[in-house]
Amino acid sequence: MKLPDYTDVVKAHELIRPLVHRTPVLTSSSINLITGAQLYFKCENLQKVGAFKFRGACNAVFSLSDEQVARGVCTHSSGNHAAALALAARLCGVPAYIVMPSNAPSIKKKAVEGYGAQITFCEPTLASRESTLAEIAAKTGATEIHPYNNFEVIAGQGTAAKELLEEVGPLDILLCPIGGGGLLSGTSITGRELNSKGLVIAAEPEGADDAYRSFHAKKLIPSVNPKTIADGLLTSVGEINFRIIQRKTDEIVTVSERGIVQAMRMIWERMKIIVEPSSAVALAAILENKVEVKDKKIGVILSGGNVDLDNLPF
Amino acid sequence: MKLPDYTDVVKAHELIRPLVHRTPVLTSSSINLITGAQLYFKCENLQKVGAFKFRGACNAVFSLSDEQVARGVCTHSSGNHAAALALAARLCGVPAYIVMPSNAPSIKKKAVEGYGAQITFCEPTLASRESTLAEIAAKTGATEIHPYNNFEVIAGQGTAAKELLEEVGPLDILLCPIGGGGLLSGTSITGRELNSKGLVIAAEPEGADDAYRSFHAKKLIPSVNPKTIADGLLTSVGEINFRIIQRKTDEIVTVSERGIVQAMRMIWERMKIIVEPSSAVALAAILENKVEVKDKKIGVILSGGNVDLDNLPF
Structure with missing residues (x-):
């Protein structure tokens, strides 16, 4: 690697x-x-x-190939990475699909919505977050941008x-x-x-x-x-x-x-x-x-x- | 003028x-x-x-004549000017005498004390603040630094x-x-x-x-x-x-x-x-x-x- x-x-x-x-x-x-x-x-x-999350999200989104740009990006996050990815995607004109747990603070939901991302809510478990994200990635072809890995x-x-x-x-x-x-x-x-x-x-x-x-x-x-x-x-x-x-x-x-x-x-x-x-x-x-x-x-x-x-x- | x-x-x-x-x-x-x-x-x-008060206080203190420096500065203030003058005076090695109303917030008193100024407490009226300040100025010969005028x-x-x-x-x-x-x-x-x-x-x-x-x-x-x-x-x-x-x-x-x-x-x-x-x-x-x-x-x-x-x- x-x-x-x-x-x-x-x-x-x-x-x-x-x-x-x-x-x-x-x-x-x-x-x-x-x-x-x-x-x-x-x-x-x-x-x-x-x-700081905005730095990494920007670099990831603006490093996508043309083909990837067209299909968009996705992630699951209840925190700063969700907002960072949503804003980076908007600046780059890329669709963003964010999986958030249903119990995420409403202030975070609003921020992500405000940046124009499409939110899918799921159960607040890692299993549900991952399976929901996999579904969305399969359906849209969006590139997953992991928050740190x-x-x-x-x-x-x-x-x-x-x-x-x-x-x-x-x-x-x-x-x-x-x-x-x-x-x-x-x-x-x-x-x-x-x-x-x-x-x-x-x-x-x-x-x-x-x-x-x-x-x-x-x-x-x-x-x-x-x-x-x-x-x-x-x-x-x-x-x-x-x-x-x-x-x-x-x-x-x-x-x-x-x-x-x-x-x-x-x-x-x-x-x-x-x-x-x-x-x-x-x-x-x-x-x-x-x-x-x-x-x-x-x-x-x-x-x-x-x-x-x-x-x-x- | x-x-x-x-x-x-x-x-x-x-x-x-x-x-x-x-x-x-x-x-x-x-x-x-x-x-x-x-x-x-x-x-x-x-x-x-x-x-911003620190800018004006610094300029006033560092503009003093040698004779004035020796006798110190004074003011009455319960707010940011008191702390600003106290710190400016300390940096310049000038004694600072601050008149504060007895009801000033303890956080402000501590800040002014922390900068090494000598505090005199007075009744929380303008008359008491001014008469107490006049007394101190007369006794010490300190130069009054008004907060804005x-x-x-x-x-x-x-x-x-x-x-x-x-x-x-x-x-x-x-x-x-x-x-x-x-x-x-x-x-x-x-x-x-x-x-x-x-x-x-x-x-x-x-x-x-x-x-x-x-x-x-x-x-x-x-x-x-x-x-x-x-x-x-x-x-x-x-x-x-x-x-x-x-x-x-x-x-x-x-x-x-x-x-x-x-x-x-x-x-x-x-x-x-x-x-x-x-x-x-x-x-x-x-x-x-x-x-x-x-x-x-x-x-x-x-x-x-x-x-x-x-x-x-x-």
Whole structure:
């Protein structure tokens, strides 16, 4: 299996640059003071659709052949990937078919509908999601775009770290959350190439620690009944992602639920930006001393900002 | 009385550039779609201390003579100016004496204390604030830095519009909120010089419309019992500010309380950034059709992001 490498990230960046926001890199004197480090936050919460997912989805959709474009794209997702794929497809003039569980939050349904995708609802089980998606793919001939276990998606996600490193220069550590591994595998590819003297470290919730366990066992161990407030990190690591992570990621650490909420609130209060719990996991790892950051220059990728304002954890 | 002009804004920018954040300019496709305009948001909510106030305070403190530096600065404020002056003074190594009403939110007290300022509490009346400040000024010889009715403060506030125009080019309209008039007078000076073909328009809450009434009556009419959720805009317009506004501002419009909360929530949800109610007043004016924006290129200055997360209006 050919794995994406840094030349694929560069190609992805050329392709998606006119479509994505070049998100700002923010710093906070007060969080630097608290952590004793120099932190550079790459704000993918300010990306289109409110998450880094738009980068990968764009690269996947705009890399389709003419024949594939005509038949469209499909995926199953209740989260940020659904909205990202729907918007990328609309920008490219490609039909998008999204399978969503019937219990998906209405705000997410509306977003996906708003981008003009065709939604098919199914039972909220993985089996039902997969069988419904297979049906739709068979009927329409649409190309499935997996949220993370996908060559082009991974290359697209690697562009966030590329922009960060190009803007702030070499970093001692690149830190990001890990769920399915799309962001981490892309970040690791870029980090190894552009920042070879630094480390790439990922943070994961204790309650959804399949990546942590897989990384240390050196084999893929799927998630069983994961539970965390970081709803973007419930998925199990993908196979392609894991291969890259095994080769190019330096460490995976875990953080507590309390630490996630505390870090999330700190980002809201001190930086005046809205991040979802999944985004706060990386800062939580610093605050819980899971990563040694003292006097170091650290890049933190904030993955997304989609939260329900009527249902905050604080 | 010599009024600040654009050369003072340029001087201020040279002085404060190393101290302030160059805040990002963000855009939102969805808000553009809703409003039918191209909006460029200058995010002073992401400025140090969470508000544009830091620009003016920095310029005032770093413009002091050596003799003044030794004796320190003072002000009375329960809001963003107190924190801004405290931090600017600390960076300059100047003592800061802040008079705060005893009922100021504890989060604001902590911020000011955290920056190392000496706080004196007083009764929550303007008379008590002014007499307490006069006492402290007499005792310490500290220079009073008024939150807005101050030459250097106005010049400093004008740097936000300068950065915005330098980044996005000519605008049809520059839009900002008006409270005491520090931001609007600075913005108007810059707008007239750098963007002479465009308009400068300010938005004010209906419940605190002294600037609106003063502007249209062509004389300063102080505020009486203002009431609005936009707590940064309760103050009456300053004399120096009003002179500039009369000469260089094109229009002032008012907005409803409901419109402010709606605009605030829209910015949180669509842009994933935290703005305080005062910041949302400018977008509220667009959403309430008080400003004609269709197909126009509009700069909106988001003034600050200091809100109590335990006490949100939605």
